[in-house]
Amino acid sequence: MKVTLKIWRQPDAQTKGAMHTYDLDGVSSDMSFLEMLDVLNEDLIAKGEDPVAFDSDCREGICGMCGLMINGQAHGPEVTTTCQLHMRSFKDGDEIVIEPWRADAFPVIKDLVVDRGAFDRMIQAGGFISVNTGSAPEAHSVPVPRDDAIRAFNVATCIGCGACVAACPNGSASLFMGAKITHLGELPQGQPERDSRVVGMVSQHDAEGFGGCTNIGECTAACPKEIPLDVISQLNRDLQTALRHGH
Amino acid sequence: MTDMPDTTLTGDPSHDAPGEPADDAAGYYTPGDPIRDTKAPEGPIADRWQTRKFEARLVNPSNRRKLDVIIVGTGLAGGAAAATLGEAGYNVKSFCYQDSPRRAHSIAAQGGINAAKNYKEDGDSVHRLFYDTVKGGDYRSRESNVYRLAEVSTNIIDQCVAQGVPFAREYGGLLDNRSFGGVQVSRTFYARGQTGQQLLIGAYQAMERQVAAGTVEQFTRHEMLELIVVDGKARGIVARDMVTGEIQTHLADVVVLASGGYGNVFFLSTNAMGSNVTASWRAHRKGAYMANPCYTQIHPTCIPVTGSHQSKLTLMSESLRNDGRIWVPKKQADCEKDPRDIPEEDRDYYLERIYPSFGNLVPRDIASRAAKNVCDEGRGVGPAVEGVRRGVYLDFSAAIERLGRDGIEEKYDNLFDMYARITGENPYEVPMRIYPAVHYVMGGLWVDYDLQSSIPGLFVTGEANFSDHGANRLGASALMQGLADGYFVLPHTIRDYLADGPFEKIDESHPAVVEARAAVEDRVAHFLNTKGTRSVDSYHRELGNIMWEYCGMERTEDGLKKAIDLIRTLKDDFWRNVKVLGTADSLNQSLEKAGRVADFLELGELMCIDALNRRESCGGHFRGESQTDDGEALRHDDHFAYVAAWEFAGDGEPPVLHKEDLVYTAIEMKQRSYK
Ligand SMILES: Cc1cc2nc3c(=O)[nH]c(=O)nc-3n(C[C@H](O)[C@H](O)[C@H](O)COP(=O)(O)OP(=O)(O)OC[C@H]3O[C@@H](n4cnc5c(N)ncnc54)[C@H](O)[C@@H]3O)c2cc1C
Ligand code: SF4
Ligand code: FES
Numbered sequence: 001m002k003v004t005l006k007i008w009r010q011p012d013a014q015t016k017g018a019m020h021t022y023d024l025d026g027v028s029s030d031m032s033f034l035e036m037l038d039v040l041n042e043d044l045i046a047k048g049e050d051p052v053a054f055d056s057d058c059r060e061g062i063c064g065m066c067g068l069m070i071n072g073q074a075h076g077p078e079v080t081t082t083c084q085l086h087m088r089s090f091k092d093g094d095e096i097v098i099e100p101w102r103a104d105a106f107p108v109i110k111d112l113v114v115d116r117g118a119f120d121r122m123i124q125a126g127g128f129i130s131v132n133t134g135s136a137p138e139a140h141s142v143p144v145p146r147d148d149a150i151r152a153f154n155v156a157t158c159i160g161c162g163a164c165v166a167a168c169p170n171g172s173a174s175l176f177m178g179a180k181i182t183h184l185g186e187l188p189q190g191q192p193e194r195d196s197r198v199v200g201m202v203s204q205h206d207a208e209g210f211g212g213c214t215n216i217g218e219c220t221a222a223c224p225k226e227i228p229l230d231v232i233s234q235l236n237r238d239l240q241t242a243l244r245h246g247h
Numbered sequence: 248m249t250d251m252p253d254t255t256l257t258g259d260p261s262h263d264a265p266g267e268p269a270d271d272a273a274g275y276y277t278p279g280d281p282i283r284d285t286k287a288p289e290g291p292i293a294d295r296w297q298t299r300k301f302e303a304r305l306v307n308p309s310n311r312r313k314l315d316v317i318i319v320g321t322g323l324a325g326g327a328a329a330a331t332l333g334e335a336g337y338n339v340k341s342f343c344y345q346d347s348p349r350r351a352h353s354i355a356a357q358g359g360i361n362a363a364k365n366y367k368e369d370g371d372s373v374h375r376l377f378y379d380t381v382k383g384g385d386y387r388s389r390e391s392n393v394y395r396l397a398e399v400s401t402n403i404i405d406q407c408v409a410q411g412v413p414f415a416r417e418y419g420g421l422l423d424n425r426s427f428g429g430v431q432v433s434r435t436f437y438a439r440g441q442t443g444q445q446l447l448i449g450a451y452q453a454m455e456r457q458v459a460a461g462t463v464e465q466f467t468r469h470e471m472l473e474l475i476v477v478d479g480k481a482r483g484i485v486a487r488d489m490v491t492g493e494i495q496t497h498l499a500d501v502v503v504l505a506s507g508g509y510g511n512v513f514f515l516s517t518n519a520m521g522s523n524v525t526a527s528w529r530a531h532r533k534g535a536y537m538a539n540p541c542y543t544q545i546h547p548t549c550i551p552v553t554g555s556h557q558s559k560l561t562l563m564s565e566s567l568r569n570d571g572r573i574w575v576p577k578k579q580a581d582c583e584k585d586p587r588d589i590p591e592e593d594r595d596y597y598l599e600r601i602y603p604s605f606g607n608l609v610p611r612d613i614a615s616r617a618a619k620n621v622c623d624e625g626r627g628v629g630p631a632v633e634g635v636r637r638g639v640y641l642d643f644s645a646a647i648e649r650l651g652r653d654g655i656e657e658k659y660d661n662l663f664d665m666y667a668r669i670t671g672e673n674p675y676e677v678p679m680r681i682y683p684a685v686h687y688v689m690g691g692l693w694v695d696y697d698l699q700s701s702i703p704g705l706f707v708t709g710e711a712n713f714s715d716h717g718a719n720r721l722g723a724s725a726l727m728q729g730l731a732d733g734y735f736v737l738p739h740t741i742r743d744y745l746a747d748g749p750f751e752k753i754d755e756s757h758p759a760v761v762e763a764r765a766a767v768e769d770r771v772a773h774f775l776n777t778k779g780t781r782s783v784d785s786y787h788r789e790l791g792n793i794m795w796e797y798c799g800m801e802r803t804e805d806g807l808k809k810a811i812d813l814i815r816t817l818k819d820d821f822w823r824n825v826k827v828l829g830t831a832d833s834l835n836q837s838l839e840k841a842g843r844v845a846d847f848l849e850l851g852e853l854m855c856i857d858a859l860n861r862r863e864s865c866g867g868h869f870r871g872e873s874q875t876d877d878g879e880a881l882r883h884d885d886h887f888a889y890v891a892a893w894e895f896a897g898d899g900e901p902p903v904l905h906k907e908d909l910v911y912t913a914i915e916m917k918q919r920s921y922k
Contacts, residue, residue: 011833012833012834028553028554028556029671030553030554030556030671031554031556032558032669034558035556035557035558036556038556038558038784039556042782042784042785045782045826045828045837046782048828049828050828050829051828051829051836051837053834053836055346056520057345057350057352057519057520057521058350058352058354058355058519058520059519059520059558059559059561060355060561060562060665061665061668062354062355062441062444063345063350063352063354063355063519064347064349064350065345065346065350078668080668084665084668084669086668086669086671088671109490109834110833110834113834115346115490116346116347117346117347117467119347120347120348120349120455120458120465120467123451123452123455124455124456124458124459125459127452127455128410128452128453128455128456129409129410129411129452130456131406131409131410131453132331132334133327133330133331133334133406133453133734133735133738134402134406134734134735135409136402136405136406136408136409136410137405137409138405139364139404139405139407139408139409139422140366140421140422142408143416143419143420143421144416144420145420146416146417146418146420149413149414149415149416149420150413152411152413153413153415153438153439153445156413156438156445156448157441157444159444160347160349160350183411183413184411187411187413189408189409189410189411190411
């Protein structure tokens, strides 16, 4: 099939970008979306034009490296990552608009590549359990109710892709943060630092320039791992509790 | 190690002693001195690690702050090491090419991690895990290292649980285990089909905690392009900031490479797009031996190739083999039919037929070759690519009947979803189609018992070293090895080296530093100035085809020699005709790839030479010339029970082969049989 691509091109963070249009023929429905861009890039190189920069690594939907706004939707029309989106979700003659994540806290580096370093800094602010190597007790010394373990797992699947932020009109990272708070907060091992974790992460979140949550729900709709909105309620509850405890 | 006479082959096959196999690689390499000392302590195997830990000198806590450690890689091996050395108070610099340490390719591991906890009381023990690993590796690994791996495996689980890794649990709240590829006990811990992700996030969070504490400084989107060796010791790296293009020098007292595997030399593999050999290869060119580079693991359960646009292959965890049955039609004529219309009696469950006691759970190398054989016979299924159907069925209908759809969903949900997403087929209804793909490399930089390479001060951990897996790795053992190296082994062995530090201060004007930096700058300039006609990817794809064809599941003398010629020609063309657009001082993904492909081209040639030298079949290395009458792999312990450690001898010079003889004291070498 044949598609028309409108792609955001921006040489670097300092230079202004613009949309460019490319026609691409010979696209097969078995191709992944990124393989389609690979084919475009090979064409561009052959013509002596700079290929389109975009991020990807695992191409299995697990590393969180990829992420594009496709026709205004984070990761495109399906509930999955950009790398797992396939061209069978499009049809011959489609026009596809491709942009980078748009958020103040994620500056563009080049074309479709953005800087998500803010996520690492939020984890540094408390998204961990403090246990030095070698000091852990025997794994079976603390049984964890199976339901708690499952709930922790279900939200621990967040891949840190940033689609929630890109989809949110406020540019909030509450879903990402809520997922971490809930993952560690569901487990007995995460209890001792529960208060300091939420306070630390929330203040870093705000310092990074992410917006506040106004319960719109676009984040969860865009999330490829279907992290539920109630992690944000848990985040808010934990924050209230921590503040009550005098943090 | 006992001393063995230097039995290296001479360059001329006519000098071979009677009964010696022909030296297929004669003329392609130079014999070198054997490796006699691996630094493994003497004594009973169960005591060796305790002995080494005790003997390794301590570093005074107040001195640690003055010791700089560079760690390249943030996967399980590198992330765990950065966290642990940071906690100990060393001054750590951590590098990765992704935009966050959490994205290292360890994240993609699905199936699980082994540990000899024996929670199931099914007869598991440290010794059994050791035994299984050595046997699974087809008696081509170093026993002291493997024993240590089994020994520290239990600590890993404790550590990960304490970090909040949400492993699967039973109703009573205790940890669940499953059995995994090629073993008969249940010792695999898992987090649904995303074990690597959860383990890596545990290590990543521990590392980020150290970033906050100021002991670890992280450099994301930085690619190591050269090793700095001063007075014979590894003292730093040259890295390129992938955003600004700046070439940077980082100096330290010790360098750790945890840069992962090089399966992408095959272009198509289950590795991440960016996985590469550059860090290891640059070290190899500076003196680090590369061991057993030809040992490649080809994983039996991957989604088949669909066409020439394919950029990578996707693994379906082999845990699926616990419940799925593998088959192809008995008759070629049935291969086009809807599998559901093929009656039971017309199906060939070939693994169950050939290997009745292990059936669908035979080790990976065996399952992969069997799939290739049935497809070569013309009984493959799915769409034909270049004229051949390369796929076999992995059928869950019996398991769905037995466990219900819910039962299967709970165990494998994300894998089934991923399969449906990629193929557009629903595996709950139609059997999956799978085919082998390159997945893991057992080969890597040679290390001694301390995980130190042949360059003092350069340590290598995780998949990047030649590891504990011999000629074949058992499922769920790479995660174990990465975390064992990073959390529990390296931190002890590196301190013995660092006890002599801090080493003499060097600065950027040191000739060795200037030279390393200039080499990187020249290479970058060369790629941009060549202005040839072919894209980097087109070279990479062609190299991959050569490797897959001649150095893949079956290797022969003729094929390998042909491959070496083809690779040399391709390499030549690459350096003269590659087309890299853009500039050096900005994000330039073609430039990044060019450097990686340049190194893959050199590695590919060495892999073929190594495969040519090893005229035996062992583990993942199958030489057509060395098989039994019924087509099973045939090892030759009398000639090849050694690690082949290759030394770089200069561009265009044949590499030098150093042999480390493998001596087993705690285990008896046997011909593997899974029948
Ligand atoms: C799809 C898949 C599934 C798997 N499933 C399992 C499983 O179920 N169980 C199991 O035990 N094993 C499994 N494995 C194998 C296992 O995941 C890997 O062997 C292991 O995770 C490797 O870890 P590592 O830390 O050595 O390297 P990696 O995790 O690959 O990390 C490499 C690191 O090095 C960095 N790096 C590389 N080159 C450079 C450079 N030049 N400059 C700077 N940084 C660099 C990267 O950025 C990255 O941080 C699987 C592998 C794959 C591909
Ligand atoms: S919550 Fe979902 S959308 Fe947000 S970073 Fe995590 S996986 Fe991505
Ligand atoms: S590339 Fe890893 S999630 Fe898409």
